[in-house]
Amino acid sequence: MRHLSYPPKPRPGDRVAVVSLSSPGPALFPHVYELGLRRLREEFDLVPVEYPTTRAPRADPRDRARDLVAAFADPTVRAVLATVGGEDLITVTPHLDDAVLRADPKPFFGYSDNTNLLHHLFQLGVVAYHGGSVLVHLGRPGALHPLTADSLRAALFTSGWYDLTPADEWSDQPNDWQDPASLAVPPVMFPGQGWHWQGPARVVEGPAWGGNLEILHWLLAAGRVGPDADLTGCVLVIETSEELPGATEVYRILRNLGERGLLARFGAVLVGRAKAWDFARPLTGAAKQQHLDEQRAAVTRALGEYAPDAVVVFDVDLGHTDPQLIIPYGGTVRVDAPGRRISVRY
Template sequence: MTPVFIRPAALKEGDTVAALSLSSGFASEVPHRYEAGRRQARASLGWNIVPAPNALRGEDYLYRNPQARADDLHWALEHPEVAGLLSMIGGDDSVRLLPLVDPAVIRAHPKVFLGFSDSTVTLLQFLRAGVMAFHGPALLADIAEHGGMHPYSVQGVRQATMSAAPFRFAPALEWTQGGPDWMLPELQEVPRPFAPSAGWIWLQGTQPAEGHLIGGCLEVLDMLNGTPGWPEPALWQGAILCLETSEDVPPPSQVGYWLRNFAAQGILQHAAGLVLARPRGYTPEMVEEVYRWVKKVLWEAGREDLPVLANVDFGHTSPQLTLPFGARARLAPAVGVFEVLEGGLSD
């Protein structure tokens, strides 16, 4: 049974969207990048980006004041003129906000929250509060893309956060994981080089499967595991797990160890499917080793039947699609389909 989640209202062109620094305060170090993100959000999505009250107060202040970050989240949810919430960028310590975030506020004011990487913590607190959330571009990353948003990222955000209709994912034709230095304003309008994409890979499974989407960045999930913010067993039951790794490039064996933890909790045994992001910073040999570990752990868990789709365009490579966490989706290996059966929004 799919858990029941509240669907936030679809975002519209002209809406005010608050940019939040829930983890790193890096936005203040790259004001040109922040302004590029604001311009490009308006040009490609029609959003009016406004900073939350503490979002631009700097890395040191926000590190020392997690309460200010939690206050920003509550402010954006409760402010009547703010239609949606957008992560500035990831980081590594939004887990510190867990005692300070009120799930009742999230549930009472359901709005689109969009982000990835360390935003995994907040995304899962939305699901725990019973509200759908959206794993996708951050303001300083794919929205502030050098020279303008990539059309693939624009389409991904629009279909997931600006329409209540079901939709089908498709592989990006090109991808990248590097590019110009964010700290140099003169390079902001220099487009990054993109390489042709090899597409998605079905690692195993033959039968179609349906389930709600849940997951995030594996390194952040590891920090969250065992805390009060870890999703309850019912939220994992029958889910399609969407997992990615960060620029930390964890060894393939570590990915296997994290999946073994999921097996020890019974998560893999009760999952409907597994979707793995294209890993950033891995050699082809490391990627193959990750895939061997995935299939090894699934064999150990008795899940050789589980459909597994890999090299998917989300997470720490670009461009990336947007995953509506909590929405019901379908994997169909025989026909190569990954689709959302019900949108994550209300009309």
């Protein structure tokens, strides 16, 4: 089992880098971005530091890599937050200077396409943080969700154990960012139904690894994952994006991980609440529930075939969900099936 190093935490008043490593969200939706920055200042007492590509509409991958390296090289910057996800960060990581990232490791927060960098830091032996988005979660319409705010604050500033909490309400239907007036209206929310547990009644503890399932598949196809032994004893964390991959695709991705021998290495699996709505596919009612049920069945089938002894928890509020709980990527996660409890060490 790998043991990664936790980078030092920022303190209130510190400077933190805000970077756009993939999608140019701040250039497209400046009003949402500015709201996220204001909350970073006012609610977390952190000073955001921008870079040449943070608001650039079409930045070269080499320039985005240069900005990230500059953030890690600056001793006054004590954490790094991604503005949003995207779809081409896989072209950025080859241009990073790993010696600089190792020399002064800093907490990095991001999810979705940022799985590329989370995994890259994992391979460098540095704990990072799955979650936290300046646009999506800090820029949430109405107000920050209390669970998101509490988890992010704990991950930023504390180093002890933190118990994850099932959400009483949740949403996967964001407001329309193209309408600035929508920022004043909270998103539609649905009643929470808790987590759903499968597998043996035992306690599993290990470093977290995984992220967005589609991005993991890209990383595997690009030969970026390995050696496989580094994942032995890890807790697998998976979630799916607003592209709403179907049950067949989800099963096949997991089957491929199983055929490689990866799934058998995980003693526990945390499955994020599946996103089942997008502006291009606004599923509601029975169609939405069918998507959720079919995706859970696909995950259950694959894990039953390749990791039958794993403890599995569905509908954890991580990834493309609101609220969003922060997972320490490479940090320690404890999955207590008898106690129905998930704890993370930030």
